[in-house]
Amino acid sequence: MAAPGSCALWSYCGRGWSRAMRGCQLLGLRSSWPGDLLSARLLSQEKRAAETHFGFETVSEEEKGGKGSSDSPAPTTRVAGITVYQVFESVAKKYDVMNDMMSLGIHRVWKDLLLWKMHPLPGTQLLDVAGGTGDIAFRFLNYVQSQHQRKQKRQLRAQQNLSWEEIAKEYQNEEDSLGGSRVVVCDINKEMLKVGKQKALAQGYRAGLAWVLGDAEELPFDDDKFDIYTIAFGIRNVTHIDQALQEAHRVLKPGGRFLCLEFSQVNNPLISRLYDLYSFQVIPVLGEVIAGDWKSYQYLVESIRRFPSQEEFKDMIEDAGFHKVTYESLTSGIVAIHSGFKL
Ligand SMILES: COc1cc(O)cc(C/C=C(\C)CC/C=C(\C)CC/C=C(\C)CC/C=C(\C)CC/C=C(\C)CC/C=C(\C)CC/C=C(\C)CC/C=C(\C)CC/C=C(\C)CCC=C(C)C)c1O
Numbered sequence: 040m041a042a043p044g045s046c047a048l049w050s051y052c053g054r055g056w057s058r059a060m061r062g063c064q065l066l067g068l069r070s071s072w073p074g075d076l077l078s079a080r081l082l083s084q085e086k087r088a089a090e091t092h093f094g095f096e097t098v099s100e101e102e103k104g105g106k107g108s109s110d111s112p113a114p115t116t117r118v119a120g121i122t123v124y125q126v127f128e129s130v131a132k133k134y135d136v137m138n139d140m141m142s143l144g145i146h147r148v149w150k151d152l153l154l155w156k157m158h159p160l161p162g163t164q165l166l167d168v169a170g171g172t173g174d175i176a177f178r179f180l181n182y183v184q185s186q187h188q189r190k191q192k193r194q195l196r197a198q199q200n201l202s203w204e205e206i207a208k209e210y211q212n213e214e215d216s217l218g219g220s221r222v223v224v225c226d227i228n229k230e231m232l233k234v235g236k237q238k239a240l241a242q243g244y245r246a247g248l249a250w251v252l253g254d255a256e257e258l259p260f261d262d263d264k265f266d267i268y269t270i271a272f273g274i275r276n277v278t279h280i281d282q283a284l285q286e287a288h289r290v291l292k293p294g295g296r297f298l299c300l301e302f303s304q305v306n307n308p309l310i311s312r313l314y315d316l317y318s319f320q321v322i323p324v325l326g327e328v329i330a331g332d333w334k335s336y337q338y339l340v341e342s343i344r345r346f347p348s349q350e351e352f353k354d355m356i357e358d359a360g361f362h363k364v365t366y367e368s369l370t371s372g373i374v375a376i377h378s379g380f381k382l
C-alpha cells in the first residue's frame with residue numbers, strides 16, 4: 040500500500056524533490072501491506088548454515104558483517120546491496136540528524152532513560168559497545184559529572200572551614216570531576232567513531248573518554264574489566280548476537296551489569312499498524328531526502344522487524360549466562376531496555 044501523503048510531505052524540500060519522487064516511484068512498486076510483505080518474505084526464507092540476515096535478505100555471514108568494497112559493487116539482486124559496515128560508513132555524517140528527524144527527538148529520551156536506569160556510581164568503568172557517535176558515552180559523562188559535583192558540594196558544605204585555594208583545587212582537576220568514572224566507546228566502524236570524536240572535541244568532552252575500534256563479537260578487552268556494558272541500537276546489526284552476548288559477559292566484572300537499548304515488538308495493534316506505515320513508507324524516504332541513502336534506511340526498518348521480541352531476547356541474554364534478566368518496554372514497545380547481571 041503506497042502512501043500518497045508521504046510524497047506531498049517532502050515536496051517542499053527543494054533539493055530533495057527529485058529524490059523524493061524517486062522514493063515515491065519506488066513506493067508505488069509496493070503492492071502489499073508491509074506486514075504481508077514481511078510474512079511472505081519470512082515464509083520464503085530457508086534457514087541455511089553459515090547464512091544470516093541483512094534486513095529481510097538472507098546473505099552469507101561475510102556479506103553482512105564484512106567491510107565489502109566500494110570499488111567492487113555488490114550484486115544488484117540484493118535488496119540493500121551493501122554490508123552493515125557500508126551502511127554505517129555511508130550514514131555516519133548524517134546519522135545524528137537522521138535520528139532526530141526520524142524520531143522527532145524521541146531517541147534522546149530513550150537514551151536518557153537508559154542512563155537513569157543505569158544510575159552509575161562514582162568510579163564506574165563503562166564499556167559502550169557499538170557506541171557510534173558517542174550519544175551514550177556523553178550522557179554517561181554528564182551524569183557522573185553532575186553526581187560528583189553534587190557530592191562535592193555536600194562535602195564542601197560539611198567542611199565549612201576550607202580555604203579558597205582548597206575549594207578551587209577541588210574543582211580544578213578534570214579527571215577528578217568524574218569521580219574516577221571512565222567510558223570506553225567501542226565500535227567496528229571508523230567513520231562512526233570519527234564523527235563521535237569530532238563531536239567530543241566540539242562539545243568539550245575529553246577526560247574519562249576513550250575510543251576503540253573493535254568488534255562486539257570479539258572484544259579487544261581482557262576478562263572481568265568493566266562494571267557496566269551498554270549497547271544501544273547496536274546488537275541488531277551484529278552477525279552472531281549470541282557471540283556478542285557471550286563477549287559482554289566475559290568482559291564484565293562479577294557483579295557487573297549488561298544494559299541493552301534496542302528496537303522491540305510493539306504491543307498495541309493500532310500503534311503497530313501506524314508504526315509499520317511510518318516505518319516502511321516514511322523512513323526510507325527520509326533517508327533518501329536527508330542522507331541521500333534509501334538503502335541504509337530500508338535496511339534499518341527491515342532489521343527492526345527481524346529482531347527478536349522482548350521475551351525472546353530475554354531468553355538469549357539468559358543463555359549467555361546473565362542473571363536477574365528483566366526488560367522495560369518504552370513507547371508501546373517500539374524499543375525496550377534489557378538488563379542483566381553477571382554474578
Ligand atoms: C542505518 O541504521 C540506522 C540509521 C540511523 O540513523 C539510526 C539507527 C538507529 C536508530 C535510532 C537511534 C533511533 C531512530 C528512530 C526511529 C527509527 C523512529 C522511531 C519511531 C518513532 C519514535 C515514531 C513511531 C511512530 C508511530 C508510533 C506511529 C505514528 C505515526 C504516524 C502518526 C504517522 C503514520 C504514517 C503514515 C500514515 C504514513 C504517511 C504519513 C506521512 C507522510 C506523514 C509523516 C509524518 C511524519 C514525518 C511525522 C513523524 C511522526 C512521528 C515521529 C510520530 C511521533 C509520535 C509518537 C511516537 C506517538 C540505525 O540503525
Ligand SMILES: C[S@@+](CC[C@H](N)C(=O)[O-])C[C@H]1O[C@@H](n2cnc3c(N)ncnc32)[C@H](O)[C@@H]1O
Nearest residue numbers: 127169170171227228231254255271272273276
Ligand atoms: C545504530 S548505530 C548505534 C550508535 C549508538 N550506540 C547510538 O545509540 O546512537 C549502530 C552502530 O553499531 C555498530 N556496529 C555494527 N556492527 C558492529 C559490531 N559487530 N561490533 C561493534 N559495532 C558494530 C555500527 O558501526 C554503528 O555505529
